[in-house]
Structures are given as C-alpha cells and as structure tokens.
Amino acid sequence: MPQFAVHENKNHDTKKTYPYLLDIQTDLLSDLRTTVVIPLRPLINAGKQTLTRLCPILTIRGRKYVAFTQQLAGIDRRYLGKIVADLSAARSDIIAALDFLVTGF
Template identity: 65%
Template sequence: MAQFTVYANPNRSTRATYPYLLDIQSDLLDDLRTTVVIPLSPLRLAGKAAISRLCPVLDIDGESYVALTQQLAGVDRKILGKAICDLGRYRSDIIAALDFIVSGI
C-alpha cells in the first residue's frame, strides 16, 4: 500500500458522505496490520464548513473532494480494496494539514 493512495470506502453506512479513504501512512510501516486514513467527502457536502488549511480540496477524476483531516482514523488494511488513484501530487497540502492539526502551524 502506497502513501497517498485512495481507496473506495467499504462501509456502506458512511459511503455516501465519505466515498473515499486516503491512506496517509508512511510506506516504511507496511508491515503493520493497520494504516492511517483520512476520509474524503465531496466538496458539495462540506461547503464552507471546511477549514481550507486543515481540509485541503483534492481532485479525483474531475470532482472535488475535501480531506477531512480532523477525522483521520486507523483501519485494518484488509478492509481496503482496490486502489482508485494516487494523490501524491497533493503531498505538500496533505502534510501541511497534518502539521496544522498536530502543531497548529
């Protein structure tokens, strides 16, 4: 599993609100059973409530999604299915959001 890979949300009850999960865990920790993900929500659902620095907007196939960094979670790697896409091009925005949630800067 590569860092910044997007997976479809396997949870039917939350899939409409959070259709994708973004794997943010370092590739150096691939031996762990779990990985850390950030849920991605369509921009139209998040609206103005999203704090831009904390919740960067990411593009997947021409649609905008908000990374809800404040809702990051650890999940078992087994629940993640096939990779949808790679968002490594947003690395600096994602890392900045993680820095902001941890250190406030």
C-alpha cells in the same frame, strides 16, 4: 499500499458520506494490519469549509473532494477498496494539513 493512495471505502456504514479514504501512513509500515487514513467527502456535500489549510480540497477523477483531516483514523486495511487515485502530487498540502492539526502551524 502506497502512501497518498486514494482507496474506495468498503465500510458500509460510512462509504456513502466518505466514498474515498486517503492512506497517509508511510510505506515503511505496510506490513501492519492497520493503516491511518483521512476520509474524503465530495465538496458538493461538505458544507461550508473555511479551514482549507486543515481540510484541503483535492481532485479525484475530475471531481473535488474535501479531506477531513481532523477525522483521521486508524483502520483495518480490509476496509480499503481498490486504489482509484494517487495524490502524491498533493503531498505538500496533505502534510501541511496534518502539521496544522497537530501543531497549529
């Protein structure tokens, strides 16, 4: 599964809040059963976001979603649904958010 692919969230407990999951794990580790994802929530339901550096706003299928980088998680790939978008064009913003989360810069 390609890095920066956006998947439908198949987890019944979380898919209403986070309909999409952004796979950020390198393709070099695609043989692992797990992957690291950032949950994506519709901007309209995200509340006030002041840390756009940590939580970039991304467009998927013409709608805006907030990447909740601080909630990244390792999950079993079985919770990844079909791929609905490729956000590799937003790579710089996504990596910057991860950098900010880990280093504060």
